[in-house]
Structure formats: structure tokens, C-alpha cells
Amino acid sequence: MVLIFMALMLIIVFAAMGVAVDISRALATRSSAQSSLEAAALTAVMELDGSPDGIQRARATALRLAGSLAAVEVTANLVRIRMEVPLEWIVLRSSGKHAAQTAAVQLPLEEVGHGLLPYSVLAHDPSSTDLGLRHGEIYTLRWAAQPSLAAGNVCRGDAGLLDGAFPAPLLLGPADRSLIRRAILDSRQSSPLKIGDAVKGSEGILPLEREALAERVRGDADYTSADYASYIARGRGNGRRIAAAAIHSPGEQPHIAGFGAFFLLPASGYQAEGDQPFCAEFIGSYLQGSTRRGAAGTGFLVARLSR
Amino acid sequence: MKITRRSQAGSALLEFALGFAILVPVLVGAVQLTVAALQIQQLSAAVHRAARQASESDWDGDGAQLRTEAQNLVLYGTRQEATMPLFAGLRREHVMVETQTVSGAPRRISIWIENLELDLPAGKQTLRGKPKATFPFRGLYSSR
Numbered sequence: 353m354v355l356i357f358m359a360l361m362l363i364i365v366f367a368a369m370g371v372a373v374d375i376s377r378a379l380a381t382r383s384s385a386q387s388s389l390e391a392a393a394l395t396a397v398m399e400l401d402g403s404p405d406g407i408q409r410a411r412a413t414a415l416r417l418a419g420s421l422a423a424v425e426v427t428a429n430l431v432r433i434r435m436e437v438p439l440e441w442i443v444l445r446s447s448g449k450h451a452a453q454t455a456a457v458q459l460p461l462e463e464v465g466h467g468l469l470p471y472s473v474l475a476h477d478p479s480s481t482d483l484g485l486r487h488g489e490i491y492t493l494r495w496a497a498q499p500s501l502a503a504g505n506v507c508r509g510d511a512g513l514l515d516g517a518f519p520a521p522l523l524l525g526p527a528d529r530s531l532i533r534r535a536i537l538d539s540r541q542s543s544p545l546k547i548g549d550a551v552k553g554s555e556g557i558l559p560l561e562r563e564a565l566a567e568r569v570r571g572d573a574d575y576t577s578a579d580y581a582s583y584i585a586r587g588r589g590n591g592r593r594i595a596a597a598a599i600h601s602p603g604e605q606p607h608i609a610g611f612g613a614f615f616l617l618p619a620s621g622y623q624a625e626g627d628q629p630f631c632a633e634f635i636g637s638y639l640q641g642s643t644r645r646g647a648a649g650t651g652f653l654v655a656r657l658s659r
Numbered sequence: 660m661k662i663t664r665r666s667q668a669g670s671a672l673l674e675f676a677l678g679f680a681i682l683v684p685v686l687v688g689a690v691q692l693t694v695a696a697l698q699i700q701q702l703s704a705a706v707h708r709a710a711r712q713a714s715e716s717d718w719d720g721d722g723a724q725l726r727t728e729a730q731n732l733v734l735y736g737t738r739q740e741a742t743m744p745l746f747a748g749l750r751r752e753h754v755m756v757e758t759q760t761v762s763g764a765p766r767r768i769s770i771w772i773e774n775l776e777l778d779l780p781a782g783k784q785t786l787r788g789k790p791k792a793t794f795p796f797r798g799l800y801s802s803r
Contacts, residue, residue: 354671358678362685383700387707387792394714395767395795466717467799487686538719538801571725571802573762590764592802641797643764654715655797 369388370443378439378450382643385437385452390657392417393456395422396431397655400458400647402636429458429647430658455658457598458650461547464596464611467640467652469493470535471630472551472598474510478609482649483599485509485634487610488579493597493614494523494561494630513602523556524598532557536564537571545598551606565630566619569593580615580635580645589643596638596652611652613638613645684722695779699798702746702772703790709733711768713756718765719801726756731772749775758796 397416400406407426414424414433422435427461437447465473471493476484486493496505500632525542526532534540570577572592577583583593584610600606616622622630639646639653646653709732716725716738728738733754735741744750753775759767771791775782 354674355678358674358682361678361682365682365685365689369685369692372689372693372696376693376700380696380703383703384790387703390707390711391792394711394797397796398795406776494692539799542802564726568802573764588762590762592764614792619681640799641765655795657711 363632367443367467370484374441374443378441381439382450382452385435385450386454389418389422389433389435389452389454390456392422393431393433393454394655396426396433397429397456397458398639398642399644400426400429400431401639401642401644402428402647402649406644406647407597423632429653431456432658444546456655457658458637458647458653459656460637460648460653461611464541464652465544466541467539467596467638468524468541468545468611469539469595469597469614470526470532470553470556472522472524472553472600472606472608473614473632473634474513474606475599475601475609476509476513478601482636483610483612485599485650487634487636488581489634490617490631491614491634492629493632494556496627496629498627498648499629503627505628506627506628509634522551522553523561524551524553527554529557529560529578532560533564536561537568539595546609547607547608549608551578551598551600563629565616565622568595569616569619569622576618578618580633582614584644591643592606594635594638594643595632596640597632599650610650612636612650675774680729681707691779695777698746698777699786699790702749702786702792705733705736705745706770706772706790707792710768710792712738713770714768715797717799717801718758718796720759722758722765725765725798729756729768730754733770733772739778763795763802765798769793 392414396410399409399413410431411424411426418433422433425432430498434453437450437452439450473491490507491509492507499506528537572589574589583589595614597614598608599610599612601609613635615635616632633644637646637648637651637653702759711733713729716724718725730751731738731740736745740782753772755771755773757769772786775786
């Protein structure tokens with residue numbers, strides 16, 4: 353009698369073990385599929401740059417990484433991937449499917465802790481989505497002390513603003529030499545900046561800033577391209593020439609209106625002696641970690657999984 | 660032949676002992692198998708989480724600090740070094756971190772487990788090259 357009972361118990365225990373093995377295999381398959389989808393969605397969303405080409409690249413990247421069976425949905429700033437993962441139940445002798453899905457998005461930050469150049473560009477129209485700045489146009493990071501069209505020391509995009517009341521040349525944040533250098537070279541801020549903050553700055557140390565900007569440009573594998581379009585077409589750059597900077601509203605009490613990505617000019621553009629401004633090309637929104645602009649018109653964006 | 664109550668009891672005891680001798684090792688094996696499966700599952704989740712978090716970190720110079728932080732994330736669940744690893748037997752040399760760069764700039768970070776020996780009921784098993792997770796770099800890149 354006891355032997356029969358034990359035999360029954362043994363069958364039950366073996367069956368339970370089999371089911372446990374099947375369940376753990378299924379869990380491992382699910383988690384591995386989820387991991388792959390998340391990596392694929394994040395890689396794909398980094399391709400979005402506001403252009404139709406960017407959407408195509410994001411879709412192709414998602415399909416390449418997640419597999420051709422995946423269903424990929426791409427919008428201007430989001431990549432969503434769905435996939436049915438086959439689950440095999442060896443002991444239970446059956447099969448099933450798990451619907452895995454994930455989405456990654458380019459998320460705009462309201463407050464930026466680090467990653468901004470210590471300069472702020474003047475918004476031409478703070479109420480518009482692009483803050484009145486045009487893609488491909490050259491704007492002022494740091495104004496000349498006495499800007500005038502006659503002297504030729506005005507960045508092209510800001511020439512129309514010269515009505516006698518122009519911003520003072522400002523360096524935001526650090527006053528110490530090593531901090532200024534680090535702020536320009538590595539976009540290390542001395543304090544966070546958020547939209548709505550008052551723009552406060554110092555006169556900085558012009559020769560040091562000039563040299564740090566030129567050094568940053570030379571740190572890019574493509575330090576010669578004249579503009580962002582050629583930089584992207586060449587495809588050799590490592591992103592050092594793409595810098596995020598604040599954009600501020602005009603007026604007597606300027607405040608931060610947004611953030612944007614600026615393409616630094618070739619090093620020679622920052623090395624001219626005399627009363628010269630620092631200019632850079634506005635390219636749109638800044639996407640951290642990317643060698644391209646982000647998907648939005650302006651902003652400091654980070655690629656994150658969407659919950 | 661006359662079967663006595665005493666011989667019946669003896670036979671039941673013998674059957675119980677026999678069954679017990681088989682059942683207990685099977686049960687212990689089942690528990691060990693479940694624990695091992697859970698460990699691998701947790702290790703896989705830790706590698707995945709660490710790769711995702713490390714890919715959002717800042718890259719300074721040659722990325723050595725990021726690689727150490729990535730190892731710490733797998734080992735301790737935090738960026739800083741701690742005393743007790745989350746998994747018994749897991750050491751720094753088991754956690755491989757590879758960063759793929761293009762023109763000096765980080766593009767991808769991969770983390771995987773190498774040469775970690777697990778004690779399973781069926782014998783020792785060595786994890787080589789798995790679990791593995793790769794994520795695109797999304798942090799701040801500094802050249803020095």
C-alpha cells in the first residue's frame with residue numbers, strides 16, 4: 353500500500369518538475385525576447401531626426417534587430433515593436449505564443465543637469481515651435497562686445513536683430529578657468545538649467561573659450577565639414593561638433609525658452625582675434641548620444657523606453 | 660502461510676524506507692533545479708538592466724569608468740562597488756563589458772557573463788557568453 357502511494361507521489365513530483373522546467377523555459381524565452389525588443393526599439397528611435405529618411409532608417413533598424421516577423425510602428429518621435437514569441441512546452445507537449453511589445457521615445461527634458469554649452473542663443477520668436485530659429489542658419493552663441501554689420505562681427509542669422517539693443521556677451525555658469533574649459537569641451541554644467549530660468553552669466557575669459565571651442569571641434573573625426581548637411585553626408589563625424597545650448601527669450605529680463613542643437617563651425621571660425629562673436633549653425637533638437645539632430649523642432653531629448 | 664500484523668507493519672516500513680530513499684533525492688533535485696533556474700533568470704535580468712542603465716551613463720575619455728560601473732551594476736545592482744555580490748560566486752572577471760566605438764565615440768555597449776560555473780543537479784554547467792545584452796549608447800560623450 354505504501355509502495356503504491358510512494359509510486360503515485362513520484363509520478364506527481366516528476367510531473368511537477370516537468371511543468372516547472374517548462375515554465376522556467378517559457379519565462380526565459382519571454383524575458384530574452386523582451387530584452388531584444390527593448391534594445392531594438394532604443395537603437396531604432398535614435399535614428400529619428402525629424403526627416404522621412406530618419407523614419408525609414410528607424411523602421412529598417414527595428415526590423416533588422418527584432419526580426420522580420422516583428423510589427424514595427426514608427427511615428428515622428430516613437431518606435432513601437434510588437435512580436436509574437438513562440439513558446440514550446442516540451443513536457444506538456446504543446447506550444448503557445450507570447451505577445452511581447454515595447455516602445456521607445458525621444459523624450460524632451462524640462463531641466464537639463466548636464467550636456468549644455470555655457471552659452472545661450474537668442475530666440476527670434478519665443479512663441480513659435482522652433483523659437484523663430486531656422487534650420488541651417490548661423491546664430492550667435494556668444495556676442496561680440498560691439499556688434500555691428502559694418503564691422504562684420506554679427507552672426508548671419510542674428511543680423512536682422514541689430515536695432516541698437518543687442519544682448520551682452522555672456523558665458524553661463526562657471527567663472528573658474530578649468531570649469532569654463534570643461535563646460536565648453538565636455539558640456540559639463542556647473543548647475544542645472546530649466547525652461548523659465550533667468551539667464552545669468554559672466555563675461556568669461558575670451559581667449560580660453562576661443563581655444564576650448566576650437567579644441568572641441570578638432571576632437572571630432574570630421575573637423576572640416578563646413579555645415580551640418582555636409583557633415584551628415586560624409587558620415588565620418590563622432591558628434592563632438594554637435595552641441596546643445598539653451599535658447600533664451602529677448603527682453604530686459606531674458607529667461608530660458610528652450611534648448612536646441614547647434615553645429616560648431618570649423619575650428620578657424622573661433623580663432624579669429626579681435627571683437628568677434630562665436631557662431632554656430634542651428635540644426636534643431638539635441639538628442640543625447642546621437643551624431644544627428646533629434647526628431648523635434650527644438651529641445652534637449654533623451655531616448656527612453658516608454659512605459 | 661499466516662500473515663501476522665507484525666510482519667505487515669515490517670513490510671510497510673520497508674516500503675516506506677524504499678520510497679523515501681527515492682522520493683527525497685528527487686525532491687531535493689527539484690528544489691535545486693528551481694533555484695538554479697531562478698538564479699539564471701535573475702542573472703539574465705541583471706545583465707539586461709545593467710546594460711540598459713550603463714548605456715545611459717556618461718562616457719569620459721576611454722570609457723574605463725563606464726565599464727567599471729557596468730560591472731558594478733551586474734555585480735551589486737548599483738554603480739558603486741559594494742561588499743556583497745547579488746549572486747553567489749559571481750566575480751568581476753565573470754562580467755564582460757564591451758563598448759563599440761565609431762571614430763572614438765561610443766555607439767553600443769554589450770554586457771555578458773563569461774566562465775561562471777553553476778552547480779546544477781545534473782552536474783556543473785559553465786555560462787559562456789550568456790546571458791548577454793546590447794544597448795545603444797545614449798549618454799553624454801566627452802572626449803577625455
